[in-house]
Amino acid sequence: MSLPELPAIDLTEIVASLQDGILLITLRNSRKTNSFTEKMSHDLIRVFQWGDADDRVRVILLTADPKERAFCAGADMEEVIKGSVLLGRKEDSEDEHRDPGGQVALSIYNNRKVTIVAVNGHAWGSGFTSLQLPFDFRFIWAGAEITLPFLRLGILPESTSTYLLSRLVGQSRATSILLSNAKMRPDSPNLSSLYQDILPNKEDVLPAALSFAKTIAATSAPVSITYTKGLLHHPGMTIEENHLLDSRAIKRRGASKDGEEGLKAFMQRRSPNFPDTVSGETSWYPWWKSRDVNQPKTKL
Amino acid sequence: MSLPELPAIDLTEIVASLQDGILLITLRNSRKTNSFTEKMSHDLIRVFQWGDADDRVRVILLTADPKERAFCAGADMEEVIKGSVLLGRKEDSEDEHRDPGGQVALSIYNNRKVTIVAVNGHAWGSGFTSLQLPFDFRFIWAGAEITLPFLRLGILPESTSTYLLSRLVGQSRATSILLSNAKMRPDSPNLSSLYQDILPNKEDVLPAALSFAKTIAATSAPVSITYTKGLLHHPGMTIEENHLLDSRAIKRRGASKDGEEGLKAFMQRRSPNFPDTVSGETSWYPWWKSRDVNQPKTKL
Amino acid sequence: MSLPELPAIDLTEIVASLQDGILLITLRNSRKTNSFTEKMSHDLIRVFQWGDADDRVRVILLTADPKERAFCAGADMEEVIKGSVLLGRKEDSEDEHRDPGGQVALSIYNNRKVTIVAVNGHAWGSGFTSLQLPFDFRFIWAGAEITLPFLRLGILPESTSTYLLSRLVGQSRATSILLSNAKMRPDSPNLSSLYQDILPNKEDVLPAALSFAKTIAATSAPVSITYTKGLLHHPGMTIEENHLLDSRAIKRRGASKDGEEGLKAFMQRRSPNFPDTVSGETSWYPWWKSRDVNQPKTKL
Numbered sequence: 001m002s003l004p005e006l007p008a009i010d011l012t013e014i015v016a017s018l019q020d021g022i023l024l025i026t027l028r029n030s031r032k033t034n035s036f037t038e039k040m041s042h043d044l045i046r047v048f049q050w051g052d053a054d055d056r057v058r059v060i061l062l063t064a065d066p067k068e069r070a071f072c073a074g075a076d077m078e079e080v081i082k083g084s085v086l087l088g089r090k091e092d093s094e095d096e097h098r099d100p101g102g103q104v105a106l107s108i109y110n111n112r113k114v115t116i117v118a119v120n121g122h123a124w125g126s127g128f129t130s131l132q133l134p135f136d137f138r139f140i141w142a143g144a145e146i147t148l149p150f151l152r153l154g155i156l157p158e159s160t161s162t163y164l165l166s167r168l169v170g171q172s173r174a175t176s177i178l179l180s181n182a183k184m185r186p187d188s189p190n191l192s193s194l195y196q197d198i199l200p201n202k203e204d205v206l207p208a209a210l211s212f213a214k215t216i217a218a219t220s221a222p223v224s225i226t227y228t229k230g231l232l233h234h235p236g237m238t239i240e241e242n243h244l245l246d247s248r249a250i251k252r253r254g255a256s257k258d259g260e261e262g263l264k265a266f267m268q269r270r271s272p273n274f275p276d277t278v279s280g281e282t283s284w285y286p287w288w289k290s291r292d293v294n295q296p297k298t299k300l
Numbered sequence: 301m302s303l304p305e306l307p308a309i310d311l312t313e314i315v316a317s318l319q320d321g322i323l324l325i326t327l328r329n330s331r332k333t334n335s336f337t338e339k340m341s342h343d344l345i346r347v348f349q350w351g352d353a354d355d356r357v358r359v360i361l362l363t364a365d366p367k368e369r370a371f372c373a374g375a376d377m378e379e380v381i382k383g384s385v386l387l388g389r390k391e392d393s394e395d396e397h398r399d400p401g402g403q404v405a406l407s408i409y410n411n412r413k414v415t416i417v418a419v420n421g422h423a424w425g426s427g428f429t430s431l432q433l434p435f436d437f438r439f440i441w442a443g444a445e446i447t448l449p450f451l452r453l454g455i456l457p458e459s460t461s462t463y464l465l466s467r468l469v470g471q472s473r474a475t476s477i478l479l480s481n482a483k484m485r486p487d488s489p490n491l492s493s494l495y496q497d498i499l500p501n502k503e504d505v506l507p508a509a510l511s512f513a514k515t516i517a518a519t520s521a522p523v524s525i526t527y528t529k530g531l532l533h534h535p536g537m538t539i540e541e542n543h544l545l546d547s548r549a550i551k552r553r554g555a556s557k558d559g560e561e562g563l564k565a566f567m568q569r570r571s572p573n574f575p576d577t578v579s580g581e582t583s584w585y586p587w588w589k590s591r592d593v594n595q596p597k598t599k600l
Numbered sequence: 601m602s603l604p605e606l607p608a609i610d611l612t613e614i615v616a617s618l619q620d621g622i623l624l625i626t627l628r629n630s631r632k633t634n635s636f637t638e639k640m641s642h643d644l645i646r647v648f649q650w651g652d653a654d655d656r657v658r659v660i661l662l663t664a665d666p667k668e669r670a671f672c673a674g675a676d677m678e679e680v681i682k683g684s685v686l687l688g689r690k691e692d693s694e695d696e697h698r699d700p701g702g703q704v705a706l707s708i709y710n711n712r713k714v715t716i717v718a719v720n721g722h723a724w725g726s727g728f729t730s731l732q733l734p735f736d737f738r739f740i741w742a743g744a745e746i747t748l749p750f751l752r753l754g755i756l757p758e759s760t761s762t763y764l765l766s767r768l769v770g771q772s773r774a775t776s777i778l779l780s781n782a783k784m785r786p787d788s789p790n791l792s793s794l795y796q797d798i799l800p801n802k803e804d805v806l807p808a809a810l811s812f813a814k815t816i817a818a819t820s821a822p823v824s825i826t827y828t829k830g831l832l833h834h835p836g837m838t839i840e841e842n843h844l845l846d847s848r849a850i851k852r853r854g855a856s857k858d859g860e861e862g863l864k865a866f867m868q869r870r871s872p873n874f875p876d877t878v879s880g881e882t883s884w885y886p887w888w889k890s891r892d893v894n895q896p897k898t899k900l
Contacts, residue, residue, distance in 0.1 A: 562754030
């Protein structure tokens with residue numbers, strides 16, 4: 001797997017390649033057990049934004065080298081001690097600080113493509129909150145240790161994990177995961193519903209995720225995925241409002257070139273070949289308004 | 301089981317009967333593998349609205365003939381190809397279209413009576429989104445195939461399923477169900493928490509659901525059910541607001557004739573015989589405002 | 601375990617003691633099978649509020665005597681028949697009534713300390729809704745019967761259970777639990793995800809909960825717990841808003857004395873000794889506005 005189609009961008013903490021519609025990202029700062037650095041956050045945001053914009057990308061898949069000890073060892077403690085942006089620079093005010101783990105989480109969660117993570121090693125701190133929770137699908141090695149050291153460090157779970165985890169698995173499990181300091185395994189009852197699949201060997205995780213990714217890339221209309229994610233993340237406030245939203249979306253998609261092709265392929269019992277592109281869908285999507293958190297003037 | 305008490309309404313795609321407080325609805329367009337047609341949507345909405353209004357109805361139970369291949373085979377493809385209302389008529393604007401699956405879902409979800417579905421065959425597309433998710437209780441045959449072909453057809457999951465599924469089982473499982481094209485079985489970890497019971501034989505599904513329905517009809521105060529459903533579907537925005545809502549409801553119900561009868565029956569260790577009626581509860585319920593989605597002028 | 605440090609307050613329905621940062625509360629109106637009385641609600645609210653305010657308290661743990669038949673037998677029927685405040689006094693209007701079970705639930709759910717319940721006997725009615733759902737962690741005896749008699753009594757589930765249960769385990773299970781009159785066991789699929797641990801013997805429940813409580817009290821920064829609970833209960837309305845909230849919180853905590861001590865203890869591989877206090881954290885927390893439900897003028 002090579003990188004020919006990816007524009008040359010200065011990536012130092014990750015490797016990225018594009019093949020068969022799948023943008024594969026591999027964490028690679030092995031010197032630091034794949035710990036989460038400021039530069040890693042920049043690299044990830046840049047590649048996720050590139051994958052969001054490029055119509056060749058159908059699925060974005062994040063993984064690590066299974067030979068590493070950890071998938072991601074959490075925030076890089078050297079940088080934290082130096083006073084990096086990870087916990088906020090001294091010169092930033094409380095209003096100005098933007099948690100890098102949360103910035104990465106936003107670039108994944110708000111992505112218009114399907115996102116998948118293949119966790120083939122241990123995951124500590126932001127290796128769970130930032131690099132697992134915002135994804136659409138999570139595959140993991142059964143032996144992975146999940147450890148959340150936030151309360152023991154006198155800080156708290158970040159990367160929008162308090163928002164995401166309650167929505168993903170309910171507040172009972174979210175509370176248990178975030179308020180207890182226990183070391184967890186993927187098959188723990190509190191965690192297991194987060195995972196699409198739990199694989200016995202480290203080496204099996206990426207192939208399982210890749211095979212799943214290929215099926216999605218080959219069979220699902222990209223704009224349909226974008227709309228479905230939009231409705232899952234921004235449903236109507238009431239069932240009536242959601243009915244108005246999905247009625248409009250289904251009318252729009254049913255009359256689209258994709259809708260025509262999907263029906264034809266179904267009748268002819270062949271694979272569909274969808275012509276519509278995510279970047280071309282600009283008239284209605286997104287139908288919600290987001291706050292621009294990167295404006296320094298955006299305050300609580 | 302016969303239909304003597306049900307008003308003569310022109311039902312062609314379903315059969316309905318009323319006995320012991322249970323309105324039993326059976327899908328019956330076997331010519332089309334119980335596929336979801338425009339007429340079926342009209343029939344279902346009519347009967348669910350009738351069941352909502354008639355005080356003799358305590359529980360509404362939907363099922364199909366277990367000898368059919370499918371409980372419901374999803375949207376009728378002949379109608380879709382003809383350009384029926386199912387995906388939106390050509391002459392309708394995006395603002396005017398109202399998804400028929402969503403219209404059915406609203407008539408079930410907003411029903412003031414307990415609703416139960418007994419899925420005794422395969423369920424594809426709207427046979428899952430429209431005819432399972434909006435119910436209070438779901439019983440299913442273990443061998444049922446659940447298949448969601450939306451993304452493969454270039455459209456998207458409809459019938460308010462993006463709203464309902466996230467609320468019912470959390471966003472992690474909802475995303476997995478709606479974004480993957482996999483064929484699922486009821487015992488799949490993503491689906492299983494949706495079901496009250498999963499029965500090994502097709503023929504066992506309706507009897508299990510009926511027995512459950514009879515217990516509810518015989519022991520639960522209808523107005524108490526209506527209030528509980530109202531609070532589950534329209535909880536306070538905060539715990540404080542919910543406390544104000546359920547304090548008012550409990551004061552109201554405790555002082556009602558039902559409350560008096562419930563207490564007496566409890567002390568006398570006999571079955572209660574509740575006098576209050578849902579149609580008679582007009583002064584406070586509903587305590588929320590809904591948008592009238594059937595007004596053509598109601599827009600996003 | 602004795603009560604030396606607890607201020608003398610007139611508790612008749614519960615016993616309370618403080619040791620190693622754990623405020624242990626034991627229900628004790630054995631004459632009435634630990635039924636939920638008006639006085640019990642006053643006692644519980646008083647002690648939970650005291651535990652919220654006193655910085656020596658890290659964890660609040662509620663239990664009962666395992667030799668009792670029930671952990672809590674629900675609303676005291678004698679008081680209900682007399683027309684006590686439990687279902688609303690005759691002289692109160694619908695707007696004025698405040699459900700005592702809900703008042704207790706608010707004092708637990710809004711508590712800034714970790715709350716744990718050890719259910720070592722049967723739990724009926726408010727013994728489930730008021731005395732289990734609002735806690736952060738629930739431990740229970742496998743043989744406990746959970747029975748919700750509300751609909752059979754012509755009333756409805758109270759104590760903000762319609763709000764809490766949907767959030768805790770999703771609306772599918774919440775509906776099933778609250779709308780069916782079935783007797784449930786903790787290992788029922790609808791209930792099991794509510795519990796941190798299910799113990800085979802009554803006598804094992806409190807020790808398991810205490811051991812868990814001690815670990816939290818010894819290792820977690822109290823203010824970090826308060827912030828994490830705040831974010832779980834009051835997340836941003838959107839992921840962007842939550843990112844602004846937890847960015848501010850992490851900057852604040854990272855720069856705090858606790859943050860400094862947490863990092864030092866981590867580097868020195870020793871247990872942390874956090875100096876910051878919950879009562880001292882007054883400038884930002886709480887960041888949300890709550891309605892004062894105790895004001896008689898607060899209406900829906």
